[in-house]
Amino acid sequence: MALNPAGLLDEFYISFWIPAAVLTSALVIKLPTIVRLWKDPLLRAVGGLLLLACSVFVFAAPATIAWTNRVTGVPNIAAPLVYSLLTAFCGSCLLLIIAWRNGLSDRTAATRRAMSWVITLYSGVIVALWVLFVLADAPVERRQDLDTYYASTPFMREEILLYLLAHTVAVLITSRLIWNWVRTDGLDAWLRWGLKSLGVGYAMNLIFDGAKLTAVVARWTGHDLDWLSTSLAPPVAALSAILIAVGFILPHAGQYLHERWRVRLAHKELRPLYVLMRTVNGSGVPFVLRATWELRLIRRETFIRDVLLPLARHIDEEQRQRSYDAALALGFEPGRAKALAAAVSVQDAVDAKRSSPDGDGSGDPDTTDLLQEIAAVSRALRHPEEISAVRARAAAPADSVPDMSDRSRERARP
Secondary structure (H helix, E strand, O other), X not given: OOOOHHHHHHOOOOXXXXXXXXXXXXXXXXXXXXXXXXXXHHHHHHHHHHHHHHHHHHHHOHXXXXXXXXXHOOOOOHHHHHHHHHHHHHHHHHHXXXXXXXXXXXXXXHXXXXXXXXXXXXXXXXXXHHHHHHHOOOOOOOOOOHHHXXXXXXXXXXXXXXXXXXXXXXXXXXXXXXXXXXXXXXXXXXXXXXXHHHHHHXXXXXXXXXXHHHHHHHHHOOOOXXXXXXXXXXXXXXXXXXXXXXXXXXXXXXXXXXXXXXXXXXXXHOHHHHHHHHHHHOOOOOOOOOOOHHHHHHHHHHHHHHHHHHHHHHOOHHHHHHHHHHHHHOOOOHHHHHHHHHHHHHHHHHHHHHHOOOOOOOOOOOOHHHHHOHHHHHHHHOOHHHHHHHHHHHHOOOOOOOOOOHHHHHHHOO
């Protein structure tokens, strides 16, 4: 039995509406930032590029092609429309990468000249595509195989070749710029992964161009490799668009999720100290169902500091210093030792406040470090066995408690 590549590839068919939906999702995710920072030309460029990419797949869908041809009454007029949108998308990619890579502050003559060349060249290609279509004779509507069906037709042949060459050049340049950028140092991790997704997506477009060009050239030489154009190129283009959309989404979504995780983690880390402060205050932060995590974190931090400030009068500074020395002796590094000593002192202050609720305390300590390091103190409170060890060492005579063994130190460290 003869192998049928087209039949095999048909099993992996990806509807053009899928990449269109993914690209639309990317645009929707970016839209609030674009609207909020409308004066940022890079964000506007990203929005325009995603809109163009989405338009390519919407108007390249067979159902939309049939609708466009029917509404205009011109057979195959959807072809120069899709080619023009694809060419505009290619030019926008080049402009965006040039501006994004060099930065808006880098307005050198070379950068301006490169952007001017891109605008002029790809605008000229779009005009040429429409002129060639007007000159061509393409009366038979072709929704999926126009490139190969009219591969040898005068003017349509040149139009097909022109858009493929313009697309190939843009993809090659854009891919090279992106991968050069990926290899630079100092990139944010989310940006690096987004660029890698963009790089793979644009590189896959070379497979699309290679398949299309091979099928067209085969027609010129009397061979039939139409399956490359009709069965291989479309799913490759769809996968490429999805990767490109992910590339634009990932830096924004990744940073957003990372920030949300950081805020929630900070809120959770403050819980031990927050619970301890509630035993002093008698109440806590009122729960608000719709409050953002940022607001919840701010309220928890404010509550803890508001309770710590008067409580600090009950802190014994000599006891805190002894606890710090004890923690160092037990093998804790200075930052951890400082947090453990503060945790011991705060617990003792709470006990002192409970035993003498009407007393104002006798100390007047410097609370700057304590109020700034509430997260470290709260983390220390999660390890009562370490606090107990520090308390015991600080209360014991200097030589009565041996140092922890190396194994015990490792177990005690966070």
